[in-house]
Amino acid sequence: MTAGGAKTILRYGRLLGVQVRMSAVTAMQYRSDFVVRGFVTALWMSVTLLPLFVVFGARQTVAGWSFPEALVVVGWFTLVRAVLEGGVSPSLTAVVEHVRRGTLDFVLLKPADAQFLVSTAKFEPWRIIDVLGALGIFVYAFAHLGRWPGPKELLLGVVFLVLAIIVLYSFWILVVSAAFWVVKVDNLSYLFQSLFDAGRWPITIFKGALYYLFTFVFPLALMTTYPALALLGRLSARNAALAWLGGLAFAAIARAIWGRALRMYTSASS
Amino acid sequence: MNAAATSPAAAPAPPPAAERLRHAARAFPTLFRVGLAEIVAYRAEFVVWILTTNMPLVMLAIWHAVAAEGPVGRFDQREFTAYYLGVLAVRLLTSTWVVWQMSMEIRDGTLSSRLLRPVHPVFAYAAQHLAGVPMRAIVVSPILAIMIAAAGDRLALHDPALMGIFAASLMGAWLLIFFTMVLVGALAFFVESAVAVFELWLAVHAVFSGYLIPLEALPSWIGRTAAVLPLRFMLGFPVEVLIGLMAPAAALRQLAVQWGYVLVLFACAMLVWRAGVRRFAAFGG
Numbered sequence: 001m002t003a004g005g006a007k008t009i010l011r012y013g014r015l016l017g018v019q020v021r022m023s024a025v026t027a028m029q030y031r032s033d034f035v036v037r038g039f040v041t042a043l044w045m046s047v048t049l050l051p052l053f054v055v056f057g058a059r060q061t062v063a064g065w066s067f068p069e070a071l072v073v074v075g076w077f078t079l080v081r082a083v084l085e086g087g088v089s090p091s092l093t094a095v096v097e098h099v100r101r102g103t104l105d106f107v108l109l110k111p112a113d114a115q116f117l118v119s120t121a122k123f124e125p126w127r128i129i130d131v132l133g134a135l136g137i138f139v140y141a142f143a144h145l146g147r148w149p150g151p152k153e154l155l156l157g158v159v160f161l162v163l164a165i166i167v168l169y170s171f172w173i174l175v176v177s178a179a180f181w182v183v184k185v186d187n188l189s190y191l192f193q194s195l196f197d198a199g200r201w202p203i204t205i206f207k208g209a210l211y212y213l214f215t216f217v218f219p220l221a222l223m224t225t226y227p228a229l230a231l232l233g234r235l236s237a238r239n240a241a242l243a244w245l246g247g248l249a250f251a252a253i254a255r256a257i258w259g260r261a262l263r264m265y266t267s268a269s270s
Numbered sequence: 271m272n273a274a275a276t277s278p279a280a281a282p283a284p285p286p287a288a289e290r291l292r293h294a295a296r297a298f299p300t301l302f303r304v305g306l307a308e309i310v311a312y313r314a315e316f317v318v319w320i321l322t323t324n325m326p327l328v329m330l331a332i333w334h335a336v337a338a339e340g341p342v343g344r345f346d347q348r349e350f351t352a353y354y355l356g357v358l359a360v361r362l363l364t365s366t367w368v369v370w371q372m373s374m375e376i377r378d379g380t381l382s383s384r385l386l387r388p389v390h391p392v393f394a395y396a397a398q399h400l401a402g403v404p405m406r407a408i409v410v411s412p413i414l415a416i417m418i419a420a421a422g423d424r425l426a427l428h429d430p431a432l433m434g435i436f437a438a439s440l441m442g443a444w445l446l447i448f449f450t451m452v453l454v455g456a457l458a459f460f461v462e463s464a465v466a467v468f469e470l471w472l473a474v475h476a477v478f479s480g481y482l483i484p485l486e487a488l489p490s491w492i493g494r495t496a497a498v499l500p501l502r503f504m505l506g507f508p509v510e511v512l513i514g515l516m517a518p519a520a521a522l523r524q525l526a527v528q529w530g531y532v533l534v535l536f537a538c539a540m541l542v543w544r545a546g547v548r549r550f551a552a553f554g555g
Binding site for chain 2: 063187188191195
């Protein structure tokens with residue numbers, strides 16, 4: 001790597017640090033919120049788990065998934081949702097507001113990559129509660145299974161967490177890009193979240209149209225089922241490679257569309 | 271702000287209740303037309319809102335996979351199809367986004383202009399959101415057609431008494447949800463984040479209304495709790511009547527309970543609203 005490249009990365013690393021610190025400071029101002037949010041999170045987690053308990057109360061296995069294996073998928077779902085709602089959607093929701101008001105100008109004027117700036121503008125640190133919940137679910141699930149993932153599975157799991165975040169983020173960028181065309185996009189984000197909710201189920205439970213929708217169009221499979229398979233040691237090398245290839249292609253397309261959307265943007269004043 | 275428009279005690283000459291009712295009734299068609307025009311103007315948003323209600327379809331897919339080997343309790347695959355399509359239809363017909371509208375208007379102060387008008391704001395909201403119902407019915411009709419094609423024999427279509435009860439329960443459900451949403455929305459007068467309260471509500475609603483899972487498939491303690499809560503009457507009850515899970519006599523009794531809840535929630539919502547408007551008046555000046 002050239003010295004210039006290293007310097008750029010260092011600079012963006014520092015920028016990220018500043019942005020995270022700003023979010024943390026803002027969040028600390030609303031400490032009582034932390035308690036309320038913690039409560040809401042715990043409640044939602046039980047609502048997430050309830051259908052699983054009911055379904056596996058009626059059957060030992062569903063579409064080849066046992067209860068603890070399906071729990072691993074729910075663990076991933078919780079983890080990825082924590083990343084989504086703590087690190088991705090707050091910033092990108094703010095972009096929509098920028099576009100609507102025309103204040104995106106101020107971001108575009110800054111001497112840094114616009115996509116980077118808008119994507120790191122806001123974090124919600126209290127989502128760490130979700131991460132802890134996800135870890136709890138993993139521990140419970142593997143204790144139930146009676147075997148623990150080895151270092152290879154753990155490493156593969158982390159690799160797939162990265163992929164899940166890339167895909168998730170790319171999808172959000174696509175949703176936000178839509179804001180440049182249709183402006184009122186906040187309910188698109190609700191649509192996104194409602195579709196994402198289906199990710200708590202192993203993808204193979206779905207048949208026909210839904211299976212294709214959640215694998216290729218809205219790749220939920222890449223976000224929760226594949227990482228879970230990786231952690232369970234059930235993912236073949238070929239499928240893993242294909243998943244990464246697909247995920248990266250998706251990210252490249254999203255970035256290209258974001259670029260086109262930016263060129264479309266005209267603020268209120270221009 | 272001018273509280274006179276809503277609290278007749280402060281008005282110089284309070285018109286009699288019958289007079290005010292007649293006024294409101296005369297304003298209704300116009301308010302309804304305004305609401306309809308708004309939906310037509312924001313049709314893309316409307317469609318996105320409709321698509322957001324996709325959980326029943328996902329749950330249907332799950333239960334289909336589960337029931338492939340054999341029925342779960344009283345539910346086989348076709349019964350699940352009838353149930354979840356019914357949930358989807360009733361939910362689409364009865365939901366409103368009045369809570370977002372209210373908390374936004376209270377926060378940014380646009381409520382003031384509503385308070386000035388000679389029609390009670392809650393009535394105006396109701397008229398505006400009722401205007402959504404015909405549009406929603408258009409969306410719901412293909413779902414009903416699929417429902418009849420896929421599981422027509424499970425529906426209570428042949429029983430006029432049950433269908434009558436279903437229609438009444440649908441109206442009750444709309445009112446129940448509307449007044450609950452007004453109640454939650456009016457909390458924006460008192461707390462910063464009425465929408466956070468709404469999120470809490472969504473979680474509770476998903477479980478106890480039968481939205482996620484048919485109440486009789488749930489663990490019995492949840493089923494017993496749900497039986498006394500009003501949530502079930504917003505969704506699960508009309509659906510159970512529609513798909514013939516309930517005998518006419520029992521359904522009629524439950525209908526009475528539902529409308530009782532409508533009255534209770536109406537009273538609660540109006541109380542909170544009134545107390546809130548008084549506070550709002552003090553702040554907005």
